Amino acid sequence: MEEPEVPTEHLHEEMHSHAHSSGKAWIMWVALSSALLAAFAAVTSLLAGHHANEAMADQIKAGNHWSYFQAKSIKENLLVTKIELLEGLGKARQDKDLAKLKEYARDKEEIQALAREKEEDAHHHLESHVIFARGVTMLQVAIAIGAISVLTHKKKFWFFSLFLGLVGVVFFTQGMIYSTQKVEHKPEIHAKPAAETPPTHS
Numbered sequence: 001m002e003e004p005e006v007p008t009e010h011l012h013e014e015m016h017s018h019a020h021s022s023g024k025a026w027i028m029w030v031a032l033s034s035a036l037l038a039a040f041a042a043v044t045s046l047l048a049g050h051h052a053n054e055a056m057a058d059q060i061k062a063g064n065h066w067s068y069f070q071a072k073s074i075k076e077n078l079l080v081t082k083i084e085l086l087e088g089l090g091k092a093r094q095d096k097d098l099a100k101l102k103e104y105a106r107d108k109e110e111i112q113a114l115a116r117e118k119e120e121d122a123h124h125h126l127e128s129h130v131i132f133a134r135g136v137t138m139l140q141v142a143i144a145i146g147a148i149s150v151l152t153h154k155k156k157f158w159f160f161s162l163f164l165g166l167v168g169v170v171f172f173t174q175g176m177i178y179s180t181q182k183v184e185h186k187p188e189i190h191a192k193p194a195a196e197t198p199p200t201h202s
Contacts, residue, residue, distance in 0.1 A: 027150055030158050034146040037165045041139035045174045050133035051179060055125035058075050058118045065115035069108055076104040120183055129180035135171030 083097055142164035149157030 030146050030150055034143050037143050040169060041136055044132050044135045048129050048136055051125045051129040055122045060121035062115045062118035065111050069111045072104055072108050089118050122184045128175055131171055131175035131178055135168045138168035142168060
């Protein structure tokens with residue numbers, strides 16, 4: 001997934017040209033603040049794209065684990081069917097088959113835990129992406145309004161631009177804090193699989 005674009009180069013050029021032509025000192029400060037906001041926007045955009053890619057990768061890994069889980073379930077069901085057919089013919093269960101059932105049950109439990117961990121990791125990365133994406137949006141709007149203040153020579157637009165830029169920086173900080181938090185995986189509670197003790201036929 002690509003990072004959100006930050007198309008601000010032409011705005012910077014426009015601001016600098018107006019700053020030199022107008023001779024107003026505050027317009028130079030607009031250009032400087034917009035350059036700083038653009039730097040924050042670039043870094044925030046990069047982080048948003050990184051977490052989007054990580055979320056996608058973890059979701060793919062979770063899907064692979066669930067596919068493996070299904071494959072184990074199919075093998076387990078086939079073995080249960082075999083045991084039931086043998087019992088229907090009056091033959092005793094084989095120890096190796098019962099041991100294999102327990103192995104399948106243990107493997108399924110481990111695979112399921114890994115799959116759910118990857119799903120939780122993907123969700124964490126996606127939430128981080130959303131926070132950073134909001135920051136990119138606010139910073140982009142702040143830069144655009146800064147350009148409007150230069151074009152219209154109205155300071156009030158610059159002040160509003162600084163306010164939106166501050167909001168964007170807050171989102172950036174929030175995203176940094178949230179993304180560095182360790183994901184707490186929920187403990188799995190598993191019932192004893194019925195496949196371990198297939199029913200006997202009278």
